[in-house]
Amino acid sequence: AKDVVRETPVAADAAPAVRISHPERVIFPGDRLTKGDLAAYVERVAPLLLPAAADRPLSLVRCPQGRGKACFFQKHDAGSFGDAVHAIDIAEKEGKREPYLYVRDAAGLLSCVQMGTIEFHGWGSGVGDVERPDRMVFDLDPDEGLDFADVKRAAHDISRHLGDLGLASFAMLSGGKGVHVVVPLTPQAEWPTVKDFADRFSRALAQAEPDRFVATMAKAKRKGRIFIDWLRNQRGSTAVLPYSARARTGAPVAAPVAWRELDDIDSAGRWTIRDADELLKRADSRLLTGWGVADQVLPDR
Numbered sequence: 517a518k519d520v521v522r523e524t525p526v527a528a529d530a531a532p533a534v535r536i537s538h539p540e541r542v543i544f545p546g547d548r549l550t551k552g553d554l555a556a557y558v559e560r561v562a563p564l565l566l567p568a569a570a571d572r573p574l575s576l577v578r579c580p581q582g583r584g585k586a587c588f589f590q591k592h593d594a595g596s597f598g599d600a601v602h603a604i605d606i607a608e609k610e611g612k613r614e615p616y617l618y619v620r621d622a623a624g625l626l627s628c629v630q631m632g633t634i635e636f637h638g639w640g641s642g643v644g645d646v647e648r649p650d651r652m653v654f655d656l657d658p659d660e661g662l663d664f665a666d667v668k669r670a671a672h673d674i675s676r677h678l679g680d681l682g683l684a685s686f687a688m689l690s691g692g693k694g695v696h697v698v699v700p701l702t703p704q705a706e707w708p709t710v711k712d713f714a715d716r717f718s719r720a721l722a723q724a725e726p727d728r729f730v731a732t733m734a735k736a737k738r739k740g741r742i743f744i745d746w747l748r749n750q751r752g753s754t755a756v757l758p759y760s761a762r763a764r765t766g767a768p769v770a771a772p773v774a775w776r777e778l779d780d781i782d783s784a785g786r787w788t789i790r791d792a793d794e795l796l797k798r799a800d801s802r803l804l805t806g807w808g809v810a811d812q813v814l815p816d817r
């Protein structure tokens with residue numbers, strides 16, 4: 517028997533409504549959260565998501581049958597997402613050009629949700645100049661068994677070291693296990709320069725404190741340590757975007773936090789898609805004013 521398609525219009529600011537089919541479909545089993553709940557979350561926090569997500573090549577984690585079932589990353593435009601999802605041709609390694617996805621507004625975000633998207637990941641550069649990153653990110657990946665307290669301490673230390681180099685940085689809970697230390701950049705240097713900086717910075721930390729940090733991917737070396745995943749900073753890599761939901765138990769979201777509140781937070785999944793009101797209130801508060809904003813370039817080596 518064919519499913520009855522129940523369609524709920526979701527109003528988007530100054531944009532045509534996006535129809536969400538099967539809003540009743542449970543996509544976070546165990547949490548009893550539905551596709552409609554996710555759409556409502558994305559619609560409400562669109563003003564927070566868009567500053568980071570708009571006009572940036574995206575990589576979507578799509579889970580059409582919900583988060584327990586098969587999920588996949590999609591970065592190329594399939595042309596099937598409707599008018600609010602756009603494509604930009606970007607040259608790949610072999611010089612071949614491929615269409616990458618991007619959105620400009622709430623309707624674009626909701627069109628992605630309609631297509632089964634749970635997570636929004638983004639390049640570190642915008643569609644206006646994909647070769648010049650506007651942010652660098654150090655993704656702290658703790659080995660299993662490490663305490664969240666260790667991750668928080670690492671994030672603080674990394675931020676301090678960046679500060680010593682004249683770079684302001686901001687903390688974001690990944691919604692998963694770790695913390696991302698985000699460094700806004702005025703687009704100027706190109707990818708190879710930014711990657712090289714991130715590589716050298718991370719290796720220096722790992723060399724200085726080999727018991728705490730590792731800067732190479734090899735799992736074997738991670739035992740009891742935090743992997744400083746600087747590889748997010750190469751052309752074509754992505755990182756989860758602020759306020760994106762995560763396809764994980766509890767429907768957590770990636771959440772910007774102030775350095776001074778980080779100590780009081782117990783997990784990277786502190787906020788979930790049920791917390792739109794609180795997230796909107798937080799984003800408006802003094803605590804998060806200026807989060808992710810800094811007019812700065814990499815120091816000369």
Ligand code: ATP
Nearest residue numbers: 589637655657690691692693694695754755756784
């Ligand atoms: P956690 O805190 O649990 O580590 P995370 O978002 O940092 O959460 P990672 O596994 O460290 O998760 O991945 C970092 C980033 O790398 C992701 O946010 C995503 O953008 C990218 N990534 C990871 N796996 C893939 C993949 N299979 N395909 C494309 N991009 C990926």
Ligand code: MN
Nearest residue numbers: 655656657694
């Ligand atoms: Mn991570």
Ligand code: MN
Nearest residue numbers: 655656657745
């Ligand atoms: Mn990682």
